[in-house]
Amino acid sequence: MSKETITKIEIEKAATSKINDVDFNNLSFGSIFSDHMFVCDYKNGSWQTPKIIPYQKLMLDPSARVFHYGQAVFEGMKAYKDDEDGIWLFRPDENFLRINKSSKRLAIPEFPEEYFFDGLNTLLKLDNKWIKKGFGNSLYIRPFVIATEAGVSASPSSEYKFMIICSPAQSYYGGEVRVKIADHYSRAASGGFGFAKAAGNYAGQFYPTNIAKEEGFQQVIWTDANTHEYLEEAGTMNVFFRIGDKLVTCPISDRILDGVTRKSVITMAKDLNIEVEVRPIKVAEVLEANKNGTLKEIFGSGTAAVINPIAGFGYKGDKWELPKIENSYAKKIKEAIMDIQYNKAEDKFGWRIKVD
Missing domain, CATH: 3.20.10.10 (D-amino Acid Aminotransferase, subunit A, domain 2)
Structure with missing residues (x-):
């Protein structure tokens, strides 16, 4: 990726991979997820050290503001693998700009460019086996950010979680x-x-x-x-x-x-x-x-x-x-x-x- 890598990312690798349990010939869109996910928390007025960890469930307070006031935005993008195992993204700069445009409108702090691209690059290299070759096959990428501060007062959150999760996808055809x-x-x-x-x-x-x-x-x-x-x-x-x-x-x-x-x-x-x-x-x-x-x-x-x-x-x-x-x-x-x-x-x- 044409971005200089300057971010220190903490990486915790999954002990075992789920990939052998997946039937890549019969995928339901957006229901299976790769081994790892990117996570970065916002608190005390700044984005903290980004991490890549095994894909897992979240623990959130029932009063987390995302549940009550809907501070949540996301993106949709894909990674593709060519016949020589090269991995490609399609106009990722546009997705980065748009998630920050969406965030700004919902009073969510904008995410740093280097964190986004370094995190995405590292995540895709770590889970590259989940990107299958073949015209129509891809890895769907879902960056998103949610408000995580506990409390039900009607005001913007002071804490957020930015994440990227990935889901293998086949050629999309939904019928007529x-x-x-x-x-x-x-x-x-x-x-x-x-x-x-x-x-x-x-x-x-x-x-x-x-x-x-x-x-x-x-x-x-x-x-x-x-x-x-x-x-x-x-x-x-x-x-x-x-x-x-x-x-x-x-x-x-x-x-x-x-x-x-x-x-x-x-x-x-x-x-x-x-x-x-x-x-x-x-x-x-x-x-x-x-x-x-x-x-x-x-x-x-x-x-x-x-x-x-x-x-x-x-x-x-x-x-x-x-x-x-x-x-x-x-x-x-x-x-x-x-x-x-x-x-x-x-x-x-x-x-x-x-x-x-």
Whole structure:
């Protein structure tokens, strides 16, 4: 990794590895974790000595403020192994910047850059056998920070715990996805913290998503909280629409997550000579495009799947299926990004970072 190692990290290795008990051909996303985890505590006004310890349960006071006031943010990223056993990260600087942006919005102390990259680098080298070769295989990385000070007074915590845990993952395919366009519930409001990867943003989505599932959908496309006229995000992903030969996505705001994959999709699409428009998109425009046959594709973008095509959508009781396109924009862009992630293609953008 192109970061100077200057941090002293205390390392306690696991006595035995769990890796031989794992069936890497049948992984359930995010349910199995590697042998070690990175931990760093904040107290007395500063981040303490970072540690790597065996993966284990935490002990927290029942009054820890994360349980009562929701001070918790996280990131999602992946490590990839190429055919020569090289380990690569995809745009990790973006994840580091964003977790501190999220932290700042929730009054959590920002984490030092050298601690983040030295800790991640050391952890990945220690658990490198958990990163399997093969297109689609990866190690999902979950950095997160929680408020740990005991006490239920409504104020920011003075103590925090920053951690990184890792989970082996296979090629993500969730089957055909159909989405419901929201016309009542909202994901985020202007002036709020929808742009942050805060735990509470996701908790608030679960109930309306469950309602959508009862109606035959897998996810919700969220609309703006004020009017429900403008499209914003798809489930936990940024969303793109192909109208004619143009790829359209809404601009980021204080309601919308600044997705690392979203930015990569926009750049890659332009490199593939696909016209991209970043602008507000009305529900009415998408309905009209679907009616006149110019709505060709909808897809979400995010770390887990890179790109997840959407097969159909519904709105206010009506349902529509999208055409099946063999050489879709979604497929072309996804393959081009993954070729960079797995060191199978030139990285002209400087996105791929090697773990030394």
